[in-house]
Amino acid sequence: MTSSQAILNGDRxxxxxxxxxxxxxxxxxxxxxxxxxxHTGKAHLIGxxxxxxxxxxxxxxxxxxxxxxKEDKRIAIVAVDPSSPFTGGAVLGDRVRMRxxxxxxxxxxxxxxxxxxxxxxxxxxxxxxQIFDAAGFDIVIVETVGAGQSxxxxxxxAHTTLVVEAPGxxxxxxxxxxxxxxxxxxLVVNKxxxxxxxxxxxALKTMLELAHPTExxxxxxxxxxxxxxxxxxxxxxxxxxxxxxxxxxxGVGIAELADAITRHVAHLRSSGDWAxxxxxxxxxxxxxxxxxxxxxxxxxEVPAExxxxxxxxxxxxxxxxxxxxxxxxxxxxx
Amino acid sequence: MTSSQAILNGDRxxxxxxxxxxxxxxxxxxxxxxxxxxHTGKAHLIGxxxxxxxxxxxxxxxxxxxxxxKEDKRIAIVAVDPSSPFTGGAVLGDRVRMRxxxxxxxxxxxxxxxxxxxxxxxxxxxxxxQIFDAAGFDIVIVETVGAGQSxxxxxxxAHTTLVVEAPGxxxxxxxxxxxxxxxxxxLVVNKxxxxxxxxxxxALKTMLELAHPTExxxxxxxxxxxxxxxxxxxxxxxxxxxxxxxxxxxGVGIAELADAITRHVAHLRSSGDWAxxxxxxxxxxxxxxxxxxxxxxxxxEVPAExxxxxxxxxxxxxxxxxxxxxxxxxxxxx
Numbered sequence: 001m002t003s004s005q006a007i008l009n010g011d012r013x014x015x016x017x018x019x020x021x022x023x024x025x026x027x028x029x030x031x032x033x034x035x036x037x038x039h040t041g042k043a044h045l046i047g048x049x050x051x052x053x054x055x056x057x058x059x060x061x062x063x064x065x066x067x068x069x070k071e072d073k074r075i076a077i078v079a080v081d082p083s084s085p086f087t088g089g090a091v092l093g094d095r096v097r098m099r100x101x102x103x104x105x106x107x108x109x110x111x112x113x114x115x116x117x118x119x120x121x122x123x124x125x126x127x128x129x130q131i132f133d134a135a136g137f138d139i140v141i142v143e144t145v146g147a148g149q150s151x152x153x154x155x156x157x158a159h160t161t162l163v164v165e166a167p168g169x170x171x172x173x174x175x176x177x178x179x180x181x182x183x184x185x186x187l188v189v190n191k192x193x194x195x196x197x198x199x200x201x202x203a204l205k206t207m208l209e210l211a212h213p214t215e216x217x218x219x220x221x222x223x224x225x226x227x228x229x230x231x232x233x234x235x236x237x238x239x240x241x242x243x244x245x246x247x248x249x250x251g252v253g254i255a256e257l258a259d260a261i262t263r264h265v266a267h268l269r270s271s272g273d274w275a276x277x278x279x280x281x282x283x284x285x286x287x288x289x290x291x292x293x294x295x296x297x298x299x300x301e302v303p304a305e306x307x308x309x310x311x312x313x314x315x316x317x318x319x320x321x322x323x324x325x326x327x328x329x330x331x332x333x334x
Numbered sequence: 335m336t337s338s339q340a341i342l343n344g345d346r347x348x349x350x351x352x353x354x355x356x357x358x359x360x361x362x363x364x365x366x367x368x369x370x371x372x373h374t375g376k377a378h379l380i381g382x383x384x385x386x387x388x389x390x391x392x393x394x395x396x397x398x399x400x401x402x403x404k405e406d407k408r409i410a411i412v413a414v415d416p417s418s419p420f421t422g423g424a425v426l427g428d429r430v431r432m433r434x435x436x437x438x439x440x441x442x443x444x445x446x447x448x449x450x451x452x453x454x455x456x457x458x459x460x461x462x463x464q465i466f467d468a469a470g471f472d473i474v475i476v477e478t479v480g481a482g483q484s485x486x487x488x489x490x491x492a493h494t495t496l497v498v499e500a501p502g503x504x505x506x507x508x509x510x511x512x513x514x515x516x517x518x519x520x521l522v523v524n525k526x527x528x529x530x531x532x533x534x535x536x537a538l539k540t541m542l543e544l545a546h547p548t549e550x551x552x553x554x555x556x557x558x559x560x561x562x563x564x565x566x567x568x569x570x571x572x573x574x575x576x577x578x579x580x581x582x583x584x585g586v587g588i589a590e591l592a593d594a595i596t597r598h599v600a601h602l603r604s605s606g607d608w609a610x611x612x613x614x615x616x617x618x619x620x621x622x623x624x625x626x627x628x629x630x631x632x633x634x635e636v637p638a639e640x641x642x643x644x645x646x647x648x649x650x651x652x653x654x655x656x657x658x659x660x661x662x663x664x665x666x667x668x
Contacts, residue, residue, distance in 0.1 A: 030656060037654035051386065126655075282648050282655060289659035294628040297663065314616050320371035321460075321616060322364060325623035329631065 003028075004035040007135045012105060015135055019110055022127045033127055036134035041278065043076075043133040044265060047155030048143045049183075050164030055190045059164060059248040060143050064101055066254045073139050074106040076132035078125060080144040080154060108132065123292075125154050126285045156183040157281045159274060160264045162257075164188045165204060167196035181207050184241045186260050192245035192253065204243055239267050302328055337362075338369035341469050346439060349469055353444055356461045367461055370468035375612065377410075377467040378599060381489030382477045383517075384498030389524045393498060393582040394477050398435055400588045407473050408440040410466035412459060414478040414488060442466065457626075459488050460619045490517040491615045493608060494598045496591075498522045499538060501530035515541050518575045520594050526579035526587065538577055573601050636662055 006014035021029030046063075050056050060077060067073040101107045110128060112121070125142060132140045144155045155161055163184035181187070187208070189200055242260050246253035268274035307328065314324045340348035355363030380397075384390050394411060401407040435441045444462060446455070459476060466474045478489045489495055497518035515521070515538070523534055576594050580587035602608035641662065648658045 034654045034656055038651045041651055279645070279649050283645055285655045286645060286648060286658055286662075289655055290632065290662060291625060291629055293659050293663045294632055295625055298624065298628055311613070311617055311620060314620060315613050317372045317375055320368045321619045321623055322368055324620055325627050328620075328624060329627045 002032075002035070004032045004134075007032075007036065007131070008039060010136065012108070015108065015131070018131060019128060022131060023112065023124055025124075029127075033130060036131060039134040040130050041133065043129075043137055043140045044160070045129060045133075045158040045281075046139060046141045046261065047158030047161040048141060048164060049145070049155035049161065050166075050188075050190075052145055054164040054166040055248050056143055056145070056164050059188065059190050059246060060141055061101065062246075062248045062251050062254045063258065064107060064141065065251075066258050067139055068101075068104060068107060070255070070258070074137045075108075076135075076137040076140045077107075077109045078128045078132070078140065078142045079109065079111045080121065080125060080142065108137065122154055123285070123288055126157075126281075157277075157284060159268060159277050160185050160261055162186045162188050162261075164190050165200055166191040167194045167200040185239065185264050186257070187241050187243045188257060189243060189245045190248050193247045193250075197245065201243055201245070208241060208243075239264065239271075239273075298328075302331070306331070336366075336369070338366045338468075341366075341370065341465070342373060344470065346442070349442065349465070352465060353462060356465060357446065357458055359458075363461075367464060370465060373468040374464050375467065377463075377471055377474045378494070379463060379467075379492040379615075380473060380475045380595065381492030381495040382475060382498060383479070383489035383495065384500075384522075384524075386479055388498040388500040389582050390477055390479075390498050393522065393524050393580060393588075394475055395435065396580075396582045396585050396588045397592065398441060398475065399585075400592050401473055402435075402438060402441060404589070404592070408471045409442075410469075410471040410474045411441075411443045412462045412466070412474065412476045413443065413445045414455065414459060414476065442471065456488050457619070457622055460491075460615075491611075491618060493602055493611055494519045494595055496520050496522050496595075498524050499534055500525040501528045501534045519573065519598050520591070521575050521577045522580055522591060523577060524580045524582050527581045527584075531579065535577055535579070542575060542577075573598065573605075573607075632662075636665070640665070 003014050003018050007018060018029060018032055022033060023029075048056055048060055057079070060079075064075045064077060067075050101109065112124060112128070129140050129142065142155060142158055161183050163181060163186075165187065166189065181204070187204055189197060189204065191197075244253060244257045244260055246257055248254070265274075268277065310319070310324045310328055313319050314321055319327070337348050337352050341352060352363060352366050356367060357363075382390055382394055391413070394413075398409045398411060401409050435443065446458060446462070463474050463476065476489060476492055495517050497515060497520075499521065500523065521538055521542070523531060523538070525531075578587060578591045578594055580591055582588070599608075602611070644653070644658045644662055647653050648655055653661070
């Protein structure tokens with residue numbers, strides 16, 4: 001039996017092994033991904049992002065517990081950790097979550113360090129999600145620290161994106177909110193037992209009004225270089241992101257949050273946005289693979305010495321980076 | 335007189351206009367960049383990054399004031415703001431800084447929103463820096479919110495990277511520190527009049543020991559796809575990042591911080607690391623331009639209908655993204 005078959009049959013050990021192979025970008029992992037791809041497209045992908053200190057991990061925990069206990073769904077969690085590009089490793093996630101969720105065969109948690117290049121991380125996340133999807137997990141939650149563009153870009157490619165806030169995180173964070181609010185399908189005010197929760201909620205409401213223009217344009221071929229994906233089909237009724245209060249450490253508001261997620265799925269299905277988001281996500285992934293493939297071809301076509309020579313002339317300010325790039329791009333067919 | 339000549343002559347209005355042209359990626363802007371490039375390579379580039387709430391902007395302010403008053407240097411500040419990819423705009427920065435620095439012809443502040451793709455922002459930042467460098471600014475400070483990989487990548491390409499921390503920002507932020515500590519040349523504990531400053535400093539010291547391996551390998555051609563650039567020449571004496579306490583709102587510790595920066599420049603010059611960093615920065619920029627150029631060529635070679643057709647078969651799970659990318663890459667020569 002191939003590892004793909006084992007995974008389709010629900011073999012947990014085979015799943016764990018394949019995830020590692022795929023994360024290491026091995027040949028075998030890539031082959032399995034291809035075999036599994038036709039079996040994807042069923043899972044509901046939930047992105048969870050928010051600034052540090054908002055209690056995202058604990059919220060994701062509680063949401064997973066809720067789905068296990070109340071809806072009997074199989075849950076996978078991909079936690080993208082902001083740890084070192086050099087040392088790698090997945091520090092957070094697992095440890096914190098072991099207590100509540102370990103031992104449940106229908107929960108699978110995977111942490112990933114944001115090592116190496118951005119493209120690499122986004123690609124690795126997409127691959128993990130596909131494997132969990134093929135393996136029959138009903139819900140795949142991708143959790144990122146939403147303070148940087150890269151992490152936000154990863155979370156926004158889900159069907160449903162939760163943006164988590166919390167009272168009392170300081171003014172500087174307001175600026176970040178303005179950016180990530182626009183990708184939110186549901187806003188969560190976690191730690192809602194803290195002072196200042198009304199203020200936070202009010203600020204979010206004000207910003208929501210600013211952040212949600214009345215229409216968005218559907219992305220077409222000519223602009224597929226941009227990662228800025230539309231999240232709403234302009235032809236259908238707008239989804240106004242609800243604001244949900246939670247106290248994740250005590251499980252307060254989790255059932256209501258799960259209800260809001262269910263309503264969002266219904267909206268996506270009825271409006272046609274589900275298909276649009278699926279398409280956008282796959283298009284972004286395809287584009288990243290093409291970019292990477294083009295670079296590999298380029299490196300095969302341009303001798304290392306030629307590249308070094310041109311770089312040298314940039315370093316000595318003889319040609320600008322722009323001219324150098326043009327020289328290398330035009331000269332590679334020879 | 336061309337706009338490039340006006341800028342070399344110190345014309346502030348011409349500078350402001352060119353920055354806008356370059357930010358909009360206009361033809362004229364690109365031409366000016368090429369003309370100005372031979373005049374670059376003189377400025378000291380300082381990257382300042384740190385989590386939200388650490389008081390980076392105010393610190394950069396004070397540093398700029400110090401350089402103006404005590405060292406009579408010309409200062410440019412590029413503030414990369416974490417605002418919306420949709421609405422654009424540069425919200426923070428300017429407003430806060432106007433009081434102390436406005437009216438001084440030897441200070442120029444430019445805010446940039448992290449709109450659009452990551453590559454675009456890094457490229458736009460590199461272009462701004464080159465223009466300021468050519469325009470004769472002695473010091474160019476690039477300030478980013480160092481909570482995401484993208485922002486960290488931008489800050490790390492400076493000659494000297496400051497990582498700013500502050501006491502009492504919560505546990506979640508510790509995880510981020512682990513990642514950005516490794517790019518720090520100087521650690522700043524700002525808001526050092528707050529309780530918990532000893533704890534923060536101690537934690538930083540412990541993490542510094544973990545974060546600084548004894549040697550790093552110099553990047554060579556074969557691996558130039560990676561943005562992970564070395565910051566230290568393994569053949570020379572290591573630079574151990576000092577920890578500097580500041581209270582930027584009151585100007586405390588700023589002179590000492592400026593001294594540490596001066597020592598770092600001396601270290602870079604004597605060790606040869608200055609040249610290595612220059613080279614790495616230009617190499618990263620060249621690579622980004624090549625990647626972009628390759629994608630533009632690809633789009634010219636693959637008809638939109640063909641691309642849509644292949645994407646369609648991915649959406650319908652007939653071929654995996656990997657296979658689709660391979661088909662498009664191999665088919666484009668026809």
